[in-house]
Amino acid sequence: MNKVVILLVIIFSLLLAALVTTHADLIWLALLCCAYLGMGFLQSPATRKVKLSATRSVEKNTTNTLATMDVSVEITNQGTDLVRLVLSDPLQFGMTIKDGQTTQTALVQSGESAVFKYTFQSERGNFAWKTIRARLSDSFGLIETELDLPAEAKIQVHPELNKFRPFPLRSQRTLHSAGSIPARFGGSGTDFWGVREYQPGDPLRRLDWRLTARHPHQFFTKEFEQEEIADIGLILDARQKTNLQLGEDSLFEHAARATASLAEMFLRQGNRVSLLVYQRRYASVFPGYGKLQLNRILHTLARITPESDSSLNSLNFLPIRMFASHSLIVVISPLLSGDWQFFRRLRAYGYQVLLISPDPLAYARPILPADRDSQLAIRLTRLERQTEINQITQLWIPVIDWQVSQPLAPLVRTALRPTRLRRES
Amino acid sequence: MLLPRTIRLACLLMCTLCLAAGYAMYGWGLVALTGASIGLAWWLASSRPSTPLPLAALVISMAWSAAGLLAGAPALLMILSATFALASWDLVLFDHNLSDNPISSAATRVLFQNRHYRSLALALGLGLLIVLVGRTIQVQVPLIIIALLVLLALFSIDRLWRALKA
Numbered sequence: 001m002n003k004v005v006i007l008l009v010i011i012f013s014l015l016l017a018a019l020v021t022t023h024a025d026l027i028w029l030a031l032l033c034c035a036y037l038g039m040g041f042l043q044s045p046a047t048r049k050v051k052l053s054a055t056r057s058v059e060k061n062t063t064n065t066l067a068t069m070d071v072s073v074e075i076t077n078q079g080t081d082l083v084r085l086v087l088s089d090p091l092q093f094g095m096t097i098k099d100g101q102t103t104q105t106a107l108v109q110s111g112e113s114a115v116f117k118y119t120f121q122s123e124r125g126n127f128a129w130k131t132i133r134a135r136l137s138d139s140f141g142l143i144e145t146e147l148d149l150p151a152e153a154k155i156q157v158h159p160e161l162n163k164f165r166p167f168p169l170r171s172q173r174t175l176h177s178a179g180s181i182p183a184r185f186g187g188s189g190t191d192f193w194g195v196r197e198y199q200p201g202d203p204l205r206r207l208d209w210r211l212t213a214r215h216p217h218q219f220f221t222k223e224f225e226q227e228e229i230a231d232i233g234l235i236l237d238a239r240q241k242t243n244l245q246l247g248e249d250s251l252f253e254h255a256a257r258a259t260a261s262l263a264e265m266f267l268r269q270g271n272r273v274s275l276l277v278y279q280r281r282y283a284s285v286f287p288g289y290g291k292l293q294l295n296r297i298l299h300t301l302a303r304i305t306p307e308s309d310s311s312l313n314s315l316n317f318l319p320i321r322m323f324a325s326h327s328l329i330v331v332i333s334p335l336l337s338g339d340w341q342f343f344r345r346l347r348a349y350g351y352q353v354l355l356i357s358p359d360p361l362a363y364a365r366p367i368l369p370a371d372r373d374s375q376l377a378i379r380l381t382r383l384e385r386q387t388e389i390n391q392i393t394q395l396w397i398p399v400i401d402w403q404v405s406q407p408l409a410p411l412v413r414t415a416l417r418p419t420r421l422r423r424e425s
Numbered sequence: 426m427l428l429p430r431t432i433r434l435a436c437l438l439m440c441t442l443c444l445a446a447g448y449a450m451y452g453w454g455l456v457a458l459t460g461a462s463i464g465l466a467w468w469l470a471s472s473r474p475s476t477p478l479p480l481a482a483l484v485i486s487m488a489w490s491a492a493g494l495l496a497g498a499p500a501l502l503m504i505l506s507a508t509f510a511l512a513s514w515d516l517v518l519f520d521h522n523l524s525d526n527p528i529s530s531a532a533t534r535v536l537f538q539n540r541h542y543r544s545l546a547l548a549l550g551l552g553l554l555i556v557l558v559g560r561t562i563q564v565q566v567p568l569i570i571i572a573l574l575v576l577l578a579l580f581s582i583d584r585l586w587r588a589l590k591a
Contacts, residue, residue, distance in 0.1 A: 035552030107529035
C-alpha cells in the first residue's frame, strides 16, 4: 500500500477522533504524521533537475532459442543529486528470465553509473526495446516519479538448429560447380563411372592398364562420376490452420526448426538453397550459397508467425516459379485436405519433390479426449490424412509422415535414398 | 549493518518504553499488556517487513497512544511514543528496501542511509517541536473553527494530491 495513503488515513482518523471526542491532544499526533509527510514532499526529486541517461547493451544481436542472452543497462546520473531509482525492464512475450531480476533498485550518485543486468532465454522471434522504466522517489519512499529513459536495442532469435550429417542426394539436375551430388556424367569425382578411349590430355594415372593390355595399340581412360551441387528449394507452410499449439510449444515451431536444420545442412554441402514461406504475404529468400544465405534464411524464419486468412486455404497459389527448373523442392507442411493438387502441379513443372509432413494427430495425442465419439473423429481424420498422403505418394513423391517426437535426420536420409529419387527417363 | 539495526532497535525500545511509562499510572497489568502487544507487533513487523505487519504495528502503536491521550495518560509520553512508532515504521521499511541489494557502491549506500536518517530526524524533530510549542502556547479555538480548518486541510491535500498526480 502506498505510504502516502497510509499516512493520510491515519491523519484523518486522528482528526475525526479528535472531532468526535472533542479532545485536541489527538490533533498533535496527526501533526507528527503531517510533519513526516511534509518532509517527504519537500524532498521529492524535481523531474527537471534529474538528468539520467541509459545505455542498453545485449550480448549478441542474434541468438537461437536454446541460448541464454545477457542484457545490461547502464544508468548514468548526470544531475547533481544522489537518486534512488527502481529500474524495471519488463520481459517481452516469449522471454523467460534465467538469471537476475527485471526489477532492481539502484542508488546513483552524481556522475556515477549503475549497471542493471539480467539473463533471459527466448522463443523464436524479433525483439526490440525502446526504453527502460525508472521510478524515482524521495528517501522516505513517499512520492514516486516515473521516467522512461531511452535505451534501445534489438535482437533476433533464430530457430534452434540440429546439425544433420550430410545426406546422399540424387538430384535430377545439378549446377556446374564442384559439390557432393553425383551428376550422372563422367568427370573428376571419386565413384567409378566408366571407361572410354584415351584422348590426348587425359592424365596418365587414369589410364585403365588392364583394359589397355587386352587391346593392343589402344589406350583406355577410367572415368569417375562428376560431383556437383544442386538447386534446392524449401517451402514452409505457415498457415494457422495447419498449426497446433500445446502450451508454449507448437507444431509450427517443429516445422520451422526442421526447415532451418535442412537449410543449414544443404548449404553446408555447398548447394544453392532458397526458401519460400507460405503465409499472407509470402516470405521468400532467393537462391544463394553459403553462410550469408543461411543467415538470410534464419533471419526470415525468425520473424515468421503462423497466420490465419481465408486466402490461405490452398497451397495451389504458391509462386513456385521462383525455384529453378528441375530443382529439388522440400515441402514442410502438416497438409490440409486438397493440398495434394499442389504437388501434382509441382511434378507437372518437373520438380523433384520431398514432402515432410509433421503429424498433427500424433502431436495432439496427449490432449485428445478418449471418449468413443472423439476416437471415431480421430480415426476419420487419420484416414483423411492417409488418403491425402497416398495421393501424393502416387505422384512419385517421397513423403515423410513425421511424428515430431522422432528425430528427423534418419527419416530424411531414408526418404532421399538414391533408389527412391532415381532419375526418371 | 550494525548502525541501522541499532537505530531501529533504539526506536522500537523507546516507543515501547514511552507507552509503558505512560500507562504505568493505570497499573502494571496495563503496562505489561501494552508492552507485550507493542513489542510483539514490532518484532513480527521487523521479521516480515514485506507483509502488512509494519503497517499493523504502526496502527497498534498509534491506537495505544491515542487511547492513552484520551484516557488522560501523560501527553508528552504518548506523543513521544507515537513519534518513535512512526520512526520505527519508516526504518523497518527502509531497511527492507536496502536489503534488496540495490546496485550501488558501498560509499553511496552509506551516504544514502545517512541522508535518510538525517531527514527522518529532521522531520520528526520538527514535528515534535511544533507539538511542544503548540502545547505550550494555549489558544482556545472554537470547535467550528477547528472544523473549518479540517475542511481547509482536506481541500489543500486534495489539491496537492491532484497536482502530484498530474
